[in-house]
Amino acid sequence: MPLSEHEQRLLEQMERALSADDPKFANAMRGSRHGRAARRRLVIGIAAVVAGLVLLVVGASTSRIWLGAGGFIVMLAGAIWAFSPARGAGPRAEGQPAATTSRPARAGRTRRNGSFMERMEQRWDRRRGGQW
Template identity: 35%
Template sequence: MPLSEQEQRLLDEMERNLYKHEADIVSTSSGPRTVNYTRVALGIALVAAGLAVVVIGVVVQFALIGVAGFGLAVGGAMLALTASRPAEAGEAESGDAPKGGAAPKARTRSSLMDRLSDEWDKRQQQ
């Protein structure tokens, strides 16, 4: 069943908006990242401590202790989940340099969005 004229216009507009905002989406989520494992470990410890405080609050039947424990657990989860940041140029390279002091080769793999975009363009051309 073919699309009506209005549905086709709406689809075209959605595609234009997708292409327009695609660069913003890809630039914010791509690239190598580094993880601060100390923050992850501290966050996990805070989540565990927060859950223990929640249990203590339930046992002594004092709601304020349970709420404080929940807040501690949420804070720990946020700390652990925000422990990664974009890598800087020197941090992105691994320390696996070959013997002899040669620098590692740069990766030439294209990103998922680039490959999907190429496939989309090929389909549109056919």
């Protein structure tokens, strides 16, 4: 059943609001080309793991150590290939600057800076950029 015009307009407004509020999340939910590339890498990697497993079993059953070792290497390479990100496909959205990994200095801070919940609220406020 298709959506009515009113429902479509509401959905488009919600999408725009989400994109404005959290562009990183909205970009991840769109399912861009990176999603297809990741699925393709996963399928190729799983196929390599299965092929390596077959080589490993054949090598073990025929007492050919080099074939078993090769099968293990193919399995390992397939697993690494399947679960590693593609080159150039970083976690940042297109058009956004890269995030820095440096942390602010903590000079003069004590280990206990209030209750656990207060520290969690302070961390949440820092992550949200002090919007509230």
